[in-house]
Amino acid sequence: MQPVEQTNLFFRQRRWSSLLGFVLIGLLSLGSAWLTEFDSVRAVTSFLKALNWLFTRFHPTVESLAKLPKIGEKMAETILMAITATMMAAGISMVLAIIGSQTTRVNSFFGTISRGLASVLRNVPVIGWALILQFSFGQGMITGLLALLFGTTGYLTRAFIETIDGSSDSSVEALRASGANYLHVIRHAVLPSSLPQMMSWILYMIETNVRDATLVGILTGSGIGFLFELYYKGSYYNHASLIVLVIILVVIGIETLSNQIRRIIL
């Protein structure tokens, strides 16, 4: 075949495959829009209307500043809840990850069980856990805490397993070869080499959980989510906007702080 023909064929194939991709995506979006009765014209107009409303009406006033102490108190409660859920989950995940990792597992049976449990925990949405736990614990902080704990355990176990598998292969082998027992291997090879990365995941989950706690709070009546729901339903949009501002400050603050810590420990 002539080189020119070959190039033409290459471009023709590429054109066809990208055309096919676009047609598929188009069909997919049309189908899903039809199912959810999504009206794109209405979406655009209401999007513009909402932006307009956001900039002209959704801002704190002097009155809403009086609510700041209360908002601060609920925000602190939410942050504590996020940290507590993450740390408890980290403890459980550490055990599950050591059992579930290819490098450190006791045997494949427990390994599979541990990974299966983590998979179930993380594939139920946090809101599902909140609804399920409400049956036993009613509305309140414990329901929120446990809902976050369950989901976070699922995520952290997966992250920790990847960390252990990725970082401690050679040192584990070296210690094993020198006759160290299982606990020694964990304590002196696995933990030192994976702890910084695990810490980084913990910091990330704390940030995520502050945001998720807002969602869980709306459903379980706790923390900052509860307060937002209260102001929102009562149409006190100025107070609600103050909450949004506080959340932005807190989340970006946590993100900046964790990035600083990450830079030092990694």
Place this chain on the structure above:
Amino acid sequence: MTTVPRKPFDKSQVWLRTVLLLLTGVTLYTLMQLSAPDLDQKLALMADNFRLMFSESHFKHLTLLEGLYGIAITLSLAIQTTLIGALGALMLGLLAARNLAPHWLTSIIKSFVALIRAIPTILWVLIFAVSAGLGSTAAVIGMTFHTVSYLTKSYSESFEEIEPGVIEALRGCGARWWQIVFQAVLPTSLHPILSWTFIRFEINFLNAVAMGAAAGAGGIGFDLFMAGGHYLDFREVGMITYLIIAVSMILESSSIQLKKRLEL
């Protein structure tokens, strides 16, 4: 037994331990503050509820077909959000990549998407519901915000990993910005883009479930909310949970498969 000399002072170790200790301290403090009357009874109740929920799950107010219809709606919400979000993020991502756009522009866009990401999805949805009304439109718009922000960050990071020589060579040949984007940037980063988009689709499915439950977006999330919050039927909650787990596990494993195939 011989003593091993102590390791020299290590700043990162000290920080790691301090942060860990601090967070553990906060956790213990919170747990002590938490008043939980008859916690052991409630935990026993929870265990019992779990058993009933997952061993005697049934459909009562819902048929299997309606459940699957709910799943289809929730998946559609996730698809729409992901597609619109990916389109927006592709444009913003190009302008946020350091090797494709001026420095001042990339930092503006990066801080802008960080700001968007700081606000929880549910708040975006509720904010838009004030003028659009609760429903699928508000949910899609609200969820799109987070999707754009997340994908802009990951897309721009993939663009930044392109070898600088490629872009330089094209620029040297007199290629315009659009030509560089379409001939070099997009083709080489197609695989990471696809895999990030699919990961976001997975996240958006769970988000869409949550928005159905908390913001009236419909779908399986709303069914879950009705079974749990309205009918108080935890056996049905169990059944719906099974459905959600099944779908999101399928999505998760296809995402892993996709990642594997793209890396080859």
